[in-house]
Amino acid sequence: MTALDRPADPLVRPRTTSPGDRSVTVLRTGPQALVQDLGRPGHAHLGVPPSGALDRPSLRLANRLVGNPEDAAGLELLLGGLVLRANTSCTVAVTGPSTTVRVGGRDRDSPVHLRPGDELTIGTPSRGLRCYLAVSGGIAVPAELGSRAADVLSGLGPAPLRPGDELPLGPPTGVPTGADVLPPLDIPDELVVPVLLGPRDDWFDDPAGQLRTGRWSASERSNRVGLRLQGTALARTAAHRGRELPSEGLVTGAVQVPADGQPVVFLFDHPTTGGYPVVGVVPPDALPLLGQARPGTAVRFRPHG
Amino acid sequence: MRLRRSGTDAVLVEVDSTGAVEAVRAAVQAAALPEVVELVPAARTVLVTARPGGLPAVRRLLESLRPTDPVDLPTREVVLPVVYDGPDLDLVAATAGLTPDEVVRLHTGAAYAVAFCGFAPGFAYLTGLPEPLRQPRLDSPRTKVPTGSVGVAGEFTAAYPRSTPGGWRLIGRTGAPLFDPRRDPPALLSPGDRVRFRAVR
Numbered sequence: 001m002t003a004l005d006r007p008a009d010p011l012v013r014p015r016t017t018s019p020g021d022r023s024v025t026v027l028r029t030g031p032q033a034l035v036q037d038l039g040r041p042g043h044a045h046l047g048v049p050p051s052g053a054l055d056r057p058s059l060r061l062a063n064r065l066v067g068n069p070e071d072a073a074g075l076e077l078l079l080g081g082l083v084l085r086a087n088t089s090c091t092v093a094v095t096g097p098s099t100t101v102r103v104g105g106r107d108r109d110s111p112v113h114l115r116p117g118d119e120l121t122i123g124t125p126s127r128g129l130r131c132y133l134a135v136s137g138g139i140a141v142p143a144e145l146g147s148r149a150a151d152v153l154s155g156l157g158p159a160p161l162r163p164g165d166e167l168p169l170g171p172p173t174g175v176p177t178g179a180d181v182l183p184p185l186d187i188p189d190e191l192v193v194p195v196l197l198g199p200r201d202d203w204f205d206d207p208a209g210q211l212r213t214g215r216w217s218a219s220e221r222s223n224r225v226g227l228r229l230q231g232t233a234l235a236r237t238a239a240h241r242g243r244e245l246p247s248e249g250l251v252t253g254a255v256q257v258p259a260d261g262q263p264v265v266f267l268f269d270h271p272t273t274g275g276y277p278v279v280g281v282v283p284p285d286a287l288p289l290l291g292q293a294r295p296g297t298a299v300r301f302r303p304h305g
Numbered sequence: 306m307r308l309r310r311s312g313t314d315a316v317l318v319e320v321d322s323t324g325a326v327e328a329v330r331a332a333v334q335a336a337a338l339p340e341v342v343e344l345v346p347a348a349r350t351v352l353v354t355a356r357p358g359g360l361p362a363v364r365r366l367l368e369s370l371r372p373t374d375p376v377d378l379p380t381r382e383v384v385l386p387v388v389y390d391g392p393d394l395d396l397v398a399a400t401a402g403l404t405p406d407e408v409v410r411l412h413t414g415a416a417y418a419v420a421f422c423g424f425a426p427g428f429a430y431l432t433g434l435p436e437p438l439r440q441p442r443l444d445s446p447r448t449k450v451p452t453g454s455v456g457v458a459g460e461f462t463a464a465y466p467r468s469t470p471g472g473w474r475l476i477g478r479t480g481a482p483l484f485d486p487r488r489d490p491p492a493l494l495s496p497g498d499r500v501r502f503r504a505v506r
Contacts, residue, residue, distance in 0.1 A: 044352075045346065045422060045495065046422050046426060046490075047492075144486035144487060156426065156486050197310075198310035248349070249346075272423050273421070273424075284313070
């Protein structure tokens with residue numbers, strides 16, 4: 001599965017803005033900071049992955065909190081760790097796993113209003129992987145194929161953010177909704193992942209039984225392309241051992257089983273086609289938590305259908 | 306034709322040939338159901354993804370299809386200018402028992418169709434390759450194939466929209482703008498398009 005290992009080849013960097021425009025400046029990032037929205041579905045027939053935030057409910061919530069449409073572009077912050085400076089008045093919200101939010105060195109609750117010159121510091125969450133940041137007006141880098149999402153597989157969208165990047169903001173369109181109570185995302189110690197069998201469950205011996213009794217952990221080779229699992233090897237039927245599958249279309253959530261039997265659950269930057277059998281598909285509701293699974297997290301499947 | 310479930314919102318249609326793949330793809334496209342989000346042809350399958358709740362309408366359409374029915378969709382023909390100076394041109398000629406010039410005549414003389422896209426944005430797998438040019442991939446893939454490279458592998462020929470690793474035997478290069486994310490449509494080639502190659506210097 002070479003596609004998973006293909007290096008991203010980013011085509012564009014965020015543009016710099018002219019004085020007077022609304023913007024924020026990135027001063028420091030954690031391990032990976034990406035612009036994300038709800039992606040660019042509808043182009044899979046051209047080989048373009050859907051992309052977009054892995055934990056979509058967290059991005060939608062952050063956008064609502066600052067008065068943006070839910071599909072506005074925000075930032076996806078692997079292990080938090082972002083410092084940015086506001087160059088204009090704006091409201092920001094941080095969602096996803098619980099972390100600290102500081103403005104000018106003082107702990108603040110999110111959403112929080114920033115004045116020009118204010119520095120926002122997002123801490124590192126103790127659980128989970130990806131925090132989301134929304135800014136009123138949304139991140140307004142140029143869209144590609146209708147989306148501003150950074151796709152690590154195909155290289156579409158803006159490059160990973162670096163210190164010094166100035167991000168343009170759109171005009172604020174709504175009133176921040178605020179929140180009485182913002183419950184932090186609950187990250188379980190063990191993920192129990194529902195999976196609907198098919199389309200190639202017939203390639204495996206007792207697929208429901210193997211999925212139910214197997215035990216895995218999230219591999220450190222996981223990324224936005226897929227959650228790679230290590231543990232029980234899924235065995236094919238005698239008739240399918242050594243057989244090759246002509247490449248076929250993949251959906252987000254597909255549980256693909258390469259020749260070594262170690263499953264990969266495809267996330268939103270997945271290749272549009274693949275040549276290994278897909279034993280089942282994780283439904284959309286269960287995908288956000290997969291993007292929050294740290295390497296080593298225990299994973300089980302709950303097959304049905 | 307067999308329908309296989311692919312999660313809560315998609316169905317994988319399995320057929321016997323690339324011709325039947327194109328027939329199913331064209332029929333679903335022609336039906337223009339608002340429920341269809343993605344329509345992804347591949348070697349022997351067509352993946353149809355519906356928006357939430359839209360799968361029953363998609364299944365009803367698919368169950369009414371006969372892949373042999375003719376579909377009246379306008380087809381586009383795209384001509385790709387190619388400089389035939391690829392690093393594997395001599396290898397392809399030797400494997401086919403031809404001269405390089407004969408390889409060029411065969412490759413430019415055939416009519417191709419985009420069977421499907423994949424691997425990278427805008428990478429179109431073209432069917433219609435003459436038999437002598439159907440050759441295996443390189444034993445060891447290149448870590449970097451230059452943008453615009455034109456190659457052959459198995460029953461397919463293709464042009465690389467951008468520089469990626471790749472194991473196809475390269476016979477030439479094209480300057481055609483194959484993929485531009487700022488353009489609408491972004492890809493020069495889309496499933497169902499007809500394609501020809503023209504030799505240029």
